[in-house]
Amino acid sequence: xxxxxxxxxxxxxxxxxxxxxxxxxxxxxxxxxxxxxxxxxxxxxxxxxxxxxxxxxxxxxxxxxxxxxxxxxxxxxxxxxxxxxxxxxxxxxxxxxxxxxxxxxxxxxxxxxxxxxxxxxxxxxxxxxxxxxxxxxxxxxxxxxxxxxxxx
Numbered sequence: 404x405x406x407x408x409x410x411x412x413x414x415x416x417x418x419x420x421x422x423x424x425x426x427x428x429x430x431x432x433x434x435x436x437x438x439x440x441x442x443x444x445x446x447x448x449x450x451x452x453x454x455x456x457x458x459x460x461x462x463x464x465x466x467x468x469x470x471x472x473x474x475x476x477x478x479x480x481x482x483x484x485x486x487x488x489x490x491x492x493x494x495x496x497x498x499x500x501x502x503x504x505x506x507x508x509x510x511x512x513x514x515x516x517x518x519x520x521x522x523x524x525x526x527x528x529x530x531x532x533x534x535x536x537x538x539x540x541x542x543x544x545x546x547x548x549x550x551x552x553x554x555x
Contacts, residue, residue: 436461438472440555446470476554478518479547485509486525488541494527497540505544513548515555520546 432453435445438461446453446465455463461472485508489500502522509517525541 432465434463434465436463436472438475438555440473440475442473442555444470444472473553473555474551476515476518476549479550482519482545482547483512484543484545486541486543488525488539490530490537490539492535492537494538494540497527497538498524498542501540501542505542509544509546513546514552515549517546518549520544 431449432451433445433447434453434455435443436455436457437443444461444463446463446468448465450466452466453464455461459471460474462469464470485505487501487504487508489497489502489504491497491500505522509520521544523543523545525543527538527540529538530536
């Protein structure tokens, strides 16, 4: 009888228990802080070391590792101006291309995005003697950058 149990591994279940413990482990604590910008920061831990606090814009901490809320954005005071031209089959299509190029320009200068944006439309001019030759239009954009660069 003892021989039959040993062959079925009935006498050694430690490997099976270890496998089920490893796969069922979950975080014993989890904490979330909603930042002033509306962005949440969270952390979790397999221990009971989770805390949060409101100072310095808010933070969460798990196992001694503290994560702060990203700073809120403000609109910078420096103004930038960029002009881009677009071409298209119609004046509207040319303006759409110019706006797209301006959006890329603002994104390259302002990592957190632009603000206080105003556009001034240029004149739409034909590219040739026929309407089928297409049109060119320029747009001048004045803008500021959201600050600081890592804000949300």
